[in-house]
Amino acid sequence: MKHITHNGLHLLLPALVLFTFLFGQIAEAADFAVIVNAGNDYQAAETEMKTTVKRLFLKEAGSWPNNIDAEPIDRAQGSAEQQAFMSQVLNLDAAALARHWMAVKQKTGQTAPREVSAGSIVLKLIGSKKGAFAVVDTASLGGLPGNARILFQFSAP
DSSP: OOOOOHHHHHHHHHHHHHHHHHHHHHHHOEEEEEEEETTOOOOOOHHHHHHHHHHHHTTSOSBOTTSOBOEEEEEOTTOHHHHHHIIIIIOOOHHHHHHHHHHHHHHHOOOOOEEEOOHHHHHHHHHHOTTEEEEEEHHHHOOOOTTEEEEEEEEEO
16 A cells, blocks of 8 residues: 655645535535426426426416416425525525515415425325425435425525
8 A cells, every 4th residue: 555645645635625625515505396296297398397386386377387276385484495496496585585475465465375394294285285386305305105296306505
């Protein structure tokens, strides 16, 4: 076995710093998924799915393209799921989303989707309503019940 000499150490140190930086960034990213009822057979390209989910969540549309009434479920305010969904799917921050819901309430009388914090309740609601959808943290998901499926996945820092 060769020993690293003082001269070889100057080459190894930058490589270790780069490795730590690259894989440290990857480890910090969390994975999320938008899940739907398994009876909802909507499929499209990922960009189109994200646009559809955004429009349904913001109540700019009331039904999926396959004519199933949408049932958006929000996650608890400030949760990792909600933050990731707002930034990566809705492309809104909390203030812009609050302004949106105030405008919708004044214009149509509709309110923001119901907030649900417990993942088990989210899964129960998804399974019981054909048009339901919500974002989940895939790391804490475990496995999906047979009455739910992943529509698309995304990562957030």
